[in-house]
Amino acid sequence: NAGVTQTPKFQVLKTGQSMTLQCAQDMNHEYMSWYRQDPGMGLRLIHYSVGAGITDQGEVPNGYNVSRSTTEDFPLRLLSAAPSQTSVYFCASSYSGKRQGGTEAFFGQGTRLTVV
Amino acid sequence: SQQGEEDPQALSIQEGENATMNCSYKTSINNLQWYRQNSGRGLVHLILIRSNEREKHSGRLRVTLDTSKKSSSLLITASRAADTASYFCATDGGSNYKLTFGKGTLLTVNP
Numbered sequence: 130n131a132g133v134t135q136t137p138k139f140q141v142l143k144t145g146q147s148m149t150l151q152c153a154q155d156m157n158h159e160y161m162s163w164y165r166q167d168p169g170m171g172l173r174l175i176h177y178s179v180g181a182g183i184t185d186q187g188e189v190p191n192g193y194n195v196s197r198s199t200t201e202d203f204p205l206r207l208l209s210a211a212p213s214q215t216s217v218y219f220c221a222s223s224y225s226g227k228r229q230g231g232t233e234a235f236f237g238q239g240t241r242l243t244v245v
Numbered sequence: 246s247q248q249g250e251e252d253p254q255a256l257s258i259q260e261g262e263n264a265t266m267n268c269s270y271k272t273s274i275n276n277l278q279w280y281r282q283n284s285g286r287g288l289v290h291l292i293l294i295r296s297n298e299r300e301k302h303s304g305r306l307r308v309t310l311d312t313s314k315k316s317s318s319l320l321i322t323a324s325r326a327a328d329t330a331s332y333f334c335a336t337d338g339g340s341n342y343k344l345t346f347g348k349g350t351l352l353t354v355n356p
Contacts, residue, residue, distance in 0.1 A: 133287075160342040162342065162343075162344070164346075169348060170348065171333060171346040171347055171348040171349055172288075172333070172335075172344075172346040173346075174343060174344070174345070177342055177343060179342055187343065188345075219287060219288065221288075221344075223342065225342075231275045231276040231278075231293065231295070231337050232293070233278060233290040233293055234278070234288075234290065234335075234344060235290070236280075236287040236288040236289070237287055238286060238287045239285075239286070239287055
């Protein structure tokens with residue numbers, strides 16, 4: 130199993146450009162999430178999905194769109210990049226694990242995005 | 246908002262010593278999790294403790310949870326230089342799909 134795979138690893142965008150960060154998992158996990166990590170801020174939740182066709186906003190959703198057409202893929206779209214979106218982006222997936230009181234999340238290696 | 250808050254923000258110790266990191270949170274939880282992040286890499290899950298558990302062990306890791314004080318601690322015994330990393334606590338706020346992370350503790354283990 131590859132686990133959670135994110136592409137690209139690095140990206141430089143100009144202000145106003147759009148792009149899609151890809152995330153794929155091969156563990157058949159129901160839950161998938163996107164986080165951004167800024168220096169001194171820890172990880173903050175952007176959007177999440179509890180299953181194919183179901184998405185919702187997290188703590189910092191503005192400027193980002195998501196969709197979940199399959200269980201495996203959860204792309205994050207930047208509609209019009211801004212310097213404030215310069216960050217490291219992490220995708221994560223997990224089982225629902227409701228009966229067990231929750232389960233661990235598996236993270237991708239991250240995408241380092243710079244908007245100039 | 247950052248629900249989990251780790252303390253201290255940075256910790257520097259010698260190899261062989263024990264390292265203790267603390268986490269406080271604000272709302273009810275199903276579980277609390279600890280993750281490690283090596284510089285520039287993704288997060289790796291270390292241990293999960295459920296709200297009805299008080300203590301859990303995994304190798305050199307010991308985690309405690311006090312739900313009455315909304316706090317947790319992570320103890321790493323007999324530290325090694327390879328333990329140098331940032332450590333984050335994360336709470337699920339009752340959902341398991343909306344983890345809220347603290348800002349992390351940067352642990353440096355000097356050889």
